[in-house]
Amino acid sequence: MSQDSVEKLLGRFITDAGFRTEAASSLGRLCRLEGYDLTEGELNLVARIDLHAFDRIAVLLDPGLRRAGRAL
Numbered sequence: 001m002s003q004d005s006v007e008k009l010l011g012r013f014i015t016d017a018g019f020r021t022e023a024a025s026s027l028g029r030l031c032r033l034e035g036y037d038l039t040e041g042e043l044n045l046v047a048r049i050d051l052h053a054f055d056r057i058a059v060l061l062d063p064g065l066r067r068a069g070r071a072l
Contacts, residue, residue, distance in 0.1 A: 013054040016067040
C-alpha cells in the first residue's frame with residue numbers, strides 16, 4: 001500500500017476543483033497520468049469516495065491554499 005500516494009491524492013482532491021472534476025469521469029486514468037502510484041485495491045477504495053464532500057471542505061480553505069487558476 002502506498003500510503004504516501006493516497007495521502008497526496010486526498011490532498012489534491014481538497015485543493016484542486018478541476019482535478020476533482022476530472023477524477024469523477026476517469027479516476028484510474030487520471031491517477032496514472034498524474035503519477036499517483038496506487039494499487040488496484042487502493043484505487044477501488046478511493047473510487048468509492050464522494051468527491052462532492054471535498055467540494056464542501058474546499059470552500060472552507062483560504063483561497064491561498066487552493067490550486068492557482070482553479071475556481072470552485
